[in-house]
Each structure stands twice: as C-alpha cells, then as structure tokens.
Amino acid sequence: MGVPMAKNLVKAGFAVTVFNRTASKAEPLREAGATVVSNTAELWQNADVVITMVSDDNALKQVHDSGLEATAPAGRLVIDMSTVSPATTRELAGRLAAKGIEYLDAPVSGSVKPAELGQLVIMAGGKKSVYESALPIFGRLGKVSFYMGPQGAGNAAKLAINLYLAFNMQGMAESVNFAKENGIQPSDMMAAINESALSNAFTKLKTPNLVNDQHPAAFALRLMAKDLRLAKEQGLHTPGGLALEESYRRAAAEGLGEEDLSAILRYVGKK
Numbered sequence: 001m002g003v004p005m006a007k008n009l010v011k012a013g014f015a016v017t018v019f020n021r022t023a024s025k026a027e028p029l030r031e032a033g034a035t036v037v038s039n040t041a042e043l044w045q046n047a048d049v050v051i052t053m054v055s056d057d058n059a060l061k062q063v064h065d066s067g068l069e070a071t072a073p074a075g076r077l078v079i080d081m082s083t084v085s086p087a088t089t090r091e092l093a094g095r096l097a098a099k100g101i102e103y104l105d106a107p108v109s110g111s112v113k114p115a116e117l118g119q120l121v122i123m124a125g126g127k128k129s130v131y132e133s134a135l136p137i138f139g140r141l142g143k144v145s146f147y148m149g150p151q152g153a154g155n156a157a158k159l160a161i162n163l164y165l166a167f168n169m170q171g172m173a174e175s176v177n178f179a180k181e182n183g184i185q186p187s188d189m190m191a192a193i194n195e196s197a198l199s200n201a202f203t204k205l206k207t208p209n210l211v212n213d214q215h216p217a218a219f220a221l222r223l224m225a226k227d228l229r230l231a232k233e234q235g236l237h238t239p240g241g242l243a244l245e246e247s248y249r250r251a252a253a254e255g256l257g258e259e260d261l262s263a264i265l266r267y268v269g270k271k
Helices: 002-011 023-032 040-046 057-068 086-097 112-117 128-133 135-141 153-181 186-193 201-212 221-233 239-256 261-270
Strands: 049-052 077-080 102-105 120-125 142-149
Touching: 002 023, 002 112, 002 135, 040 057, 049 057, 057 086, 077 086, 086 102, 086 153, 102 128, 102 153, 120 135, 120 153, 128 135, 128 142, 135 142, 142 153, 153 186, 153 201, 153 221, 153 239, 153 261, 186 201, 201 261, 221 239, 221 261, 239 261
Parallel strands: 049 077, 077 102, 120 142
Antiparallel strands: 102 120
C-alpha cells in the first residue's frame, strides 16, 4: 500500500523521502523520483511531515523506536496510515506530544488498486486543525477523507469498516458454499448475487476468487484476523462479531493467512 501512495505524492509534486525496513522495497520509489534513505533519522532532514504505513502495532512501534522519535524536531507532524489499535496511537501520540510534535491516526479503506488510483477513503483522528493542515496530502492519496474525532478515532473507524468487510466476505463465502452443497455452481450463484439487491463493487471484485477458488492476496487474510483481534481488544462484544473473529483467526492458523481474505471460503467449506 505504501509504495503506490508514495508514488502518488511524487506525481503530485511533493518532495518525497522514503525509508523501508526492507531496502529493496524502496527501489521502485527511487525509480519514481523519491529520495531513499537508510534509516528513519534521515527522514527528518528533508521532511516536515513523516507518514508511516506498516502492517501492525509492533512494526509501528519498531519504526518509532528505531530513531524516528529520538531525532524528530519540534513543530513537525507524524501521520500514521496503518491499521493499528487506538491504544497504540494514543501511546505514540503522547510520546511525540512531549517533544512538541503533532500526530494524526489516518488509516485508509481500500486495497492496492484504489491506492494506485488515489481513491482511498481516509479516516483521521487527532486535532481538527492538524487534520485540516494535512488535507493537501490526503487529497492526493484518497477520494475522500473524514475527520472522525480525537486521537484513536481514525483507528476505531477503520476497525469498524473492516468488521463490516469481514461480514461481507464471510457472508458471500457461506452463501456460495451453501449453494454448492445444494448442487448450484459458484459461477451461477455469484451471477445471481451480482444481479440482486445485494450486488455491490465488493461482490463483483471478489467474484473471480469465489468462482475459481483462487485467492491471490489483495488484502491478506492474516491482516483481517489481526484487525478483528484489535476490534475485540477494543471492546467488540456482539455475537456475530465474536464469531467472525474466531473464524478468521482459525482460518489463519490453518495456513490461509497469506492468501486473500476471500480464502475464508476454504475454511467455511470444511466446517
């Protein structure tokens, strides 16, 4: 996600400096016109705003502890666009505030293709005035951004979005599996769904996965399992939500974690 997002900022004329913990992953950005540095401390030499985009809470804390915070000058801004827990956001924001640095949690809804097209949906938490100052950046990364409230509100909104996404994905998978058990081909079932009132961009996007039982990762199942775990830790208590958390957690544990979240089809098909 971070690579196409950074490319869009380069295309928009921003001076972009990049660090990646896996150096080879930064090379496409060098070729696109970004400056690539070898450690997080060097980011602050060229930037007023640092954007982080990593896989989970531990990775985000590692980036901060690797020198990002220690070298950050007062008056700068950190925007985290990862999907992490509100508690982690509040912890890191508090640490940076003590150094005079502003912080926004601004996770995104959308996968690689919307990132490439600058069509992400951005949900931000923090000071409203700081959010407004970041709108020129958000306008190049997403089709829309929303101010959701104080620190952690962006994270909570993203977890809520992904909870809904998990319901949609597992609902489709269970529908296709039930139809197949009753003699209906997945292709026929998805064709009917896509002409019904239930049709939407997501059902159409995942139709090839469910029809062919092929699941190249656009959004890895393990990341959905992680997000549902974070929602549970944040207080998710509804019956359906808890069942989903268990379902995706067990699917990941059974070896489906690196496949797309649509691979939940294989998990429900075995039950």
